Amino acid sequence: MEYLIPIMAAAVRSGTPILFATLGELLTERVGVMNLGLEGIMLMGSLSGFWGALVFSNPWAGIALAVLVGMALSALHAVLCVSLGANQVVSGLALAMFGTGTSALLGKNLVGVTIPGLPAAPLPGLAELPWVGPILFSHDVLVYGGFILTAFLAWFLYFTRGGLNLRAAGEAPRVVDAAGLSAVRLRYLYTILGGGLVGLGGAYMSVVYTKMWAEMMTAGRGWIALALVIFGLWHPVRSALGAYFFGGVGALQLRMQAGGTTVPAPLLMMLPYVMTIAVLFVIAVRKGYAVSLGAPRSLGVPYHREERDG
């Protein structure tokens, strides 16, 4: 069973960038805004994170910059979708393309450059534990940040008033307004915070995971994160497990090939996607076909205080 340790450690490591993007999208969708621009925001995060880490010779400066860039891009999305009532799908897709193209253009001179990046920081004491030590506690600070953030969001969403307000804005914004809060302000707030997390996921790719910049380097991880929010049925813990599971399957198939196993790799590569469909199927059957699977009821619906509901 020892051979499972490096696979599971790789799962945590390669699942972390997807985890941040997933949690960011989860916040955004919970407040009622759908942001399909994850891939583009992640790439802009990768680029700005790498650039910042290089120019300021400090990985944290890059990471902070990536978070800010992620927040700025999603603020743009919020202006279009929350204030102007634009189509969220179109705005999100535009953002995905914008980020992909812009990062490629601006990043031209950064290709081929390497940075020291964020070092690994095994937690003293915990890292020596059998099994959990090498799997969970021998990584870098951001991996631990991912654990904490997941737990924090699970607590915040379901056990605090702030979380209740957030969810209410995604379910029934008119009720939130009637209660004297501003649904619009909540939507802005969490769309922007969520975008910051997506940028952080992108920075993890370039500053921590690979320590280089390459055009399109997120290679579809933004789209996977989008699917994982659904896979986790809009719950932070389930979505986090999904992110690590995706990372784990990727690591497993590479390691099976390296070990000389003859299971066809493409079969394993499609496993996460098959699992997502299976989860949706099982829940739909169990709850009846008409359920919303736990999606926020007003997800993707623009809200205007002055207008009547359809």
Next chain:
Amino acid sequence: MRKRDVWWGAWLLVGILATGAWAFDPVAPEELKPGFVYIGPVGDGGWTYMHEQGRLAMEQAVPGVKSSIVESVPEGPDSARVLETFARNGSKLIFATSFGYMDFVMDVAKKFPDVVFMHCSGYKTAPNVGVYFGRMYQARYLSGLVAGKMTKKNVIGFVAAHPIPEVVRGINAFTRGVRRANPDATVRVVWLFSWFDPGKEKEATKALVDAGADVIAMHADTGAAPQAAEESGVYVVGYNNDMSQYAPTKHLTAPIWNWGMIYTAAAQEVIAGTWKSTSQWPGLKDGMVGLAPYGKDVPEEVKALVEEEKAKIVGGTWDVFTGPVKDQSGTVRVPEGTTMTDAEMLAFDWFVEGVEGEVPK
């Protein structure tokens, strides 16, 4: 216009009579305006970067020539638009540097019969379309010799992009080199099913290291594998260009391209009016492919072995796939005394003895 047509007809006639082939007007160097269509950004540090180096070498070697490029052109209808724009703007020589441009090159070339098109890695030709590629497998073989000598555990990992003949040929040539230097070593292959995913390239390298590999070789477009090898403390053989910046202490060498040779020759021929449509596949002998500078850990005896084997290939007495060549099951696929033909090499879909893993079908 009419005068030009007369000249054109005369040259055509002369050409057909003299060589039985198409012929072109000589072109002044200033009027050549070579155009380059690239699949990636020139800063990719790999494939397109090396073509760009070749272009710059051509400008150095042929005075008066001023060329231009378009980067990151997808292998679709967009490429036809770019090719056509070059032709309309007066380019007399256009290079298309990726396989997937092939049919678009053929289409556009029909519309511009007096413009020379050169297509990299394809197989379709026309009177004004030539194809070119390099015998990278010969340089891969040499890099395999180095890897075979440097491994202590006799397990070498290979991070491979897509299971296409070009990559399979490279793995086979590399493995032939490894086994020549060290008959006990094996090469383990991990397929990425992607040209471009630094995260995955890194994870694949770590997987191979965990599986016991102490030398890593690669066929992918970024420096992520060398970087992961450096972090894991194992040697690495790069690809495309010198990748030592990603693995300062662990980079052994890398099989590299020298496109400048082809670009310079083509420019000179078109200027002189002597260009003819050919299918060029130059290798070590012509300096088309070679090895990047050795890392500091490579001993002199290994370099001597490389020189010895290189002399055999350059001398033409032996090539990488000269028999006997056995496949993974031990069956002799190329009998002693024969050498694989180019056509056979271009269709490689099986692994030679010494490779662990399989070619996905």
